[in-house]
Amino acid sequence: MTATLIDGKAFAGHVRAQVADHVARLKEEHGITPGLAVVLVGEDPASQVYVRSKGKQTVEVGMKSVEHKLDATTSEQDLLAVVEQLNNDPEIHGILVQLPLPAHLDEDLVINSIAPEKDVDGFHISNVGLLGTGQKSMVPCTPLGCLMMLRDYHGSLSGLDAVVIGRSNIVGKPMAQLLLGDSCTVTIAHSRTKDLAEVVRRADIVVAAVGRPEMVPGDWIKPGATVIDVGINRLDAPEKGEGKTRLVGDVDFHSCAAVAGAITPVPGGVGPMTIACLLANTVTACCRANGLAEPEGLTA
Numbered sequence: 001m002t003a004t005l006i007d008g009k010a011f012a013g014h015v016r017a018q019v020a021d022h023v024a025r026l027k028e029e030h031g032i033t034p035g036l037a038v039v040l041v042g043e044d045p046a047s048q049v050y051v052r053s054k055g056k057q058t059v060e061v062g063m064k065s066v067e068h069k070l071d072a073t074t075s076e077q078d079l080l081a082v083v084e085q086l087n088n089d090p091e092i093h094g095i096l097v098q099l100p101l102p103a104h105l106d107e108d109l110v111i112n113s114i115a116p117e118k119d120v121d122g123f124h125i126s127n128v129g130l131l132g133t134g135q136k137s138m139v140p141c142t143p144l145g146c147l148m149m150l151r152d153y154h155g156s157l158s159g160l161d162a163v164v165i166g167r168s169n170i171v172g173k174p175m176a177q178l179l180l181g182d183s184c185t186v187t188i189a190h191s192r193t194k195d196l197a198e199v200v201r202r203a204d205i206v207v208a209a210v211g212r213p214e215m216v217p218g219d220w221i222k223p224g225a226t227v228i229d230v231g232i233n234r235l236d237a238p239e240k241g242e243g244k245t246r247l248v249g250d251v252d253f254h255s256c257a258a259v260a261g262a263i264t265p266v267p268g269g270v271g272p273m274t275i276a277c278l279l280a281n282t283v284t285a286c287c288r289a290n291g292l293a294e295p296e297g298l299t300a
C-alpha cells in the first residue's frame with residue numbers, strides 16, 4: 001500500500017470531541033442542552049442497531065436523546081402527529097426519521113413534514129433546494145463527513161476534478177453539490193454512464209457510493225488520486241467461520257491503495273463520520289435556533 005490512510009474512525013472522534021466542547025459551552029454559557037429525537041417505525045434489525053448507536057453517541061457528547069419507537073403498522077397520520085409534536089418541542093433541535101419506512105408510509109411526505117431547521121438528515125426538500133443553490137442549509141450527514149475528510153486532507157479542493165459514482169438523493173447528489181460548492185469540477189457517474197473506467201481515470205477525487213462490492217479496481221484510479229469509499233457491503237467470509245461475513249466497500253481496497261494518494265478504508269472510513277456529522281448537525285441546528293454562533297468546521 002502506498003496511499004495515505006484517511007482514518008474516519010479517528011476523525012469522527014475529533015468531530016465528536018468538538019461537538020462535546022460546544023455542547024458544554026452551550027450549557028454553561030446559555031443554559032441550553034441540544035436535543036436530538038430519533039423516530040423508528042418497525043423492527044428492521046439494521047435500523048435498530050443504527051438508532052441505538054445514534055442514541056448512545058448523542059448522550060456521550062452531552063446532548064439530550066429522545067427515541068420514539070413506533071409499531072410497524074403505525075398509520076401515516078399517527079407518525080405525522082409524532083413529527084408535529086417534535087417540531088413544536090423547544091427542547092428538540094434535531095429530528096431524524098429512520099429510513100427505510102414500512103411500505104405503507106410515504107417517505108417523502110413524512111420527511112417533508114419535519115421542520116426544515118430541525119431536519120438534521122438534510123433530506124427535506126427545502127434543505128435540498130438550499131444546498132443546490134449554495135445557501136445555508138442542513139447538509140446530509142454522509143456527504144458532509146466525506147467533505148470534512150477531503151478538506152482536512154487537501155486543504156483547498158478548488159479546481160480539482162471530482163467524480164462521484166452514484167446519483168442517490170442521500171449520498172451521490174448532495175456529495176456532488178458540496179464538491180461543486182468547494183469549486184471542484186464535478187462529474188456524477190451512474191449505472192448508465194458509458195465507459196466508467198475512463199471517467200474515473202480523470203478524477204483527482206473519486207467518491208464511490210454505489211452499493212456494489214469492490215467494483216472499482218485500482219487500474220481505474222489516477223496515480224495520486226484521493227479515493228473516498230462510501231459503500232457498505234457485506235460478503236460471506238467462510239474463512240472466519242460458518243455463517244460469518246465481512247464488510248467491504250465499493251472500491252477494491254488493495255489495488256486502489258497501491259495507486260491512490262489517499263484512501264478511506266471500509267470499515268473505519270466514511271461510516272463512523274456519518275453519526276458524528278449527525279451530532280454536528282444537531283449542535284448547528286441548536287445554535288441557529290437560538291441565534292448563537294455556529295461551531296466552526298462542523299458545517300459545509
Ligand code: NAD
Nearest residue numbers: 142166167168171190191209210211230231232270271274
Ligand atoms: P442507492 O442504491 O440509492 O444508489 C446507488 C447509485 O449507484 C445509483 O445512483 C446508481 O445509478 C449507481 N449505480 C448502480 N450500479 C452502478 C454501476 N454499475 N456503475 C455506476 N453506478 C452504478 O445507494 P446509496 O443509498 O447512495 O448508497 C450507496 C452505498 O453507500 C451503499 O453501499 C450504502 O450502503 C452506502 N452508504 C453508506 C453510508 C455510510 O454511512 N457510510 C451512508 C449511506 C449509504
